[in-house]
Amino acid sequence: MRVRKFLFSFSTQTSFYLTVRPRCAHLRRQGFSCNTPIFSTRRTLSSLARTFGSGPEAKKMPGKFIIDCDAGVDDAMALLMAIDAHKRQEIEILAITAVNGNTQVDKVLINIFRTLDAGGCPDIPVHRGSESALIMTPKDAEGYHGSDGFNDVQFGTTPDVTRVQEEGAVLAICRHVRENPGEVTLVALGPLTNVALAFKLCPDITSQIKEMFIMGGNCEGVGNVSMSAEFNFYVDPEAAFVVLNKNNCPTYIATWELCYKYCKVDMDWRLNCLGKIDTPQAKMMNALEKVWYDNYSFHPDHFIMCDQLAMAAALDVRVMTKTKRHWATIELSGLHTKGLMVMEQRHAICNGPKFNSNVTIIERVDEMALKNLLLRAFSQTNETD
Numbered sequence: 001m002r003v004r005k006f007l008f009s010f011s012t013q014t015s016f017y018l019t020v021r022p023r024c025a026h027l028r029r030q031g032f033s034c035n036t037p038i039f040s041t042r043r044t045l046s047s048l049a050r051t052f053g054s055g056p057e058a059k060k061m062p063g064k065f066i067i068d069c070d071a072g073v074d075d076a077m078a079l080l081m082a083i084d085a086h087k088r089q090e091i092e093i094l095a096i097t098a099v100n101g102n103t104q105v106d107k108v109l110i111n112i113f114r115t116l117d118a119g120g121c122p123d124i125p126v127h128r129g130s131e132s133a134l135i136m137t138p139k140d141a142e143g144y145h146g147s148d149g150f151n152d153v154q155f156g157t158t159p160d161v162t163r164v165q166e167e168g169a170v171l172a173i174c175r176h177v178r179e180n181p182g183e184v185t186l187v188a189l190g191p192l193t194n195v196a197l198a199f200k201l202c203p204d205i206t207s208q209i210k211e212m213f214i215m216g217g218n219c220e221g222v223g224n225v226s227m228s229a230e231f232n233f234y235v236d237p238e239a240a241f242v243v244l245n246k247n248n249c250p251t252y253i254a255t256w257e258l259c260y261k262y263c264k265v266d267m268d269w270r271l272n273c274l275g276k277i278d279t280p281q282a283k284m285m286n287a288l289e290k291v292w293y294d295n296y297s298f299h300p301d302h303f304i305m306c307d308q309l310a311m312a313a314a315l316d317v318r319v320m321t322k323t324k325r326h327w328a329t330i331e332l333s334g335l336h337t338k339g340l341m342v343m344e345q346r347h348a349i350c351n352g353p354k355f356n357s358n359v360t361i362i363e364r365v366d367e368m369a370l371k372n373l374l375l376r377a378f379s380q381t382n383e384t385d
């Protein structure tokens with residue numbers, strides 16, 4: 001790498017300005033296109049950390065989180081990871097917003113509150129969001145998490161849902177971002193309906209969000225709910241289209257291929273290491289996932305995680321060991337391809353002077369770092385409340 005310009009200013013806000021020589025093979029592998037400068041903003045420090053790997057400088061600074069989810073079994077585990085970081089004061093969860101997806105939004109709320117209670121953080125604000133997709137909610141996408149989103153496991157108790165905030169999810173997202181410009185990390189773990197509505201209602205926030213981490217879509221055309229579409233983008237493709245075409249902040253995506261193909265934590269570790277922890281949150285997750293282990297044989301030796309991967313990347317940038325920038329959008333009308341994430345891959349365009357990426361695809365994760373975050377989340381005690 002040859003650095004043409006390198007300017008430091010050590011005042012209260014360290015600025016960082018750097019221009020990278022085109023055709024730098026190292027940066028190209030990391031996802032920077034030719035002629036793409038690295039920005040001279042505070043955001044630059046985290047993007048440089050992502051580019052140049054591990055080390056003390058790569059550790060993510062404490063941040064303010066909004067988590068939009070359709071809980072969902074894997075959402076619950078991702079929430080527990082965030083709750084653990086919240087209790088350690090590594091992050092501050094400003095709000096959790098519920099969206100229709102794995103189940104109806106009112107059941108999503110119940111699952112969120114059950115997870116907060118198990119994690120020992122019952123007072124984190126929760127907001128009710130959209131109860132349907134922007135245009136049409138597909139009816140053939142439900143059921144993998146049972147009718148209630150938590151595999152219909154009977155717990156014998158019902159969480160107090162009167163805690164739900166009066167303010168709706170979309171307004172809460174807009175308000176928090178505007179009150180904390182440049183500081184909010186938005187982690188989206190369900191269909192992107194709430195986020196798209198927030199972008200439409202308050203377009204100024206698209207450039208005020210610090211960064212987004214999304215679980216959704218696919219990078220190799222492999223689907224799960226249909227032959228070519230991943231669940232979250234399939235349920236509300238128009239919302240995914242709006243978000244990817246309106247976003248104006250670093251946007252990281254954990255695709256379905258990362259989940260089932262490129263992240264391979266073995267089931268033995270899930271059952272006999274993570275599964276042996278005896279805490280309320282571990283017991284809850286074990287009960288939820290046991291339904292799958294007893295009834296499905298899909299990749300029996302492979303513990304497939306989805307929302308956990310996006311959350312892990314948001315909590316610790318060192319989780320992402322390989323990323324690549326792309327310009328991506330969503331197929332909205334294909335008979336067999338509706339909801340497919342389509343990425344520009346034409347060589348002449350991707351390497352042209354006007355190429356501008358809108359997403360960063362997480363291609364590989366550090367499985368040890370991921371395991372450590374899960375162990376922390378399952379082992380947390382409630383004594384630090």
Ligand SMILES: [Ca+2]
Pocket residue numbers: 069070071072074075101102189190307
């Ligand atoms: Ca989810």
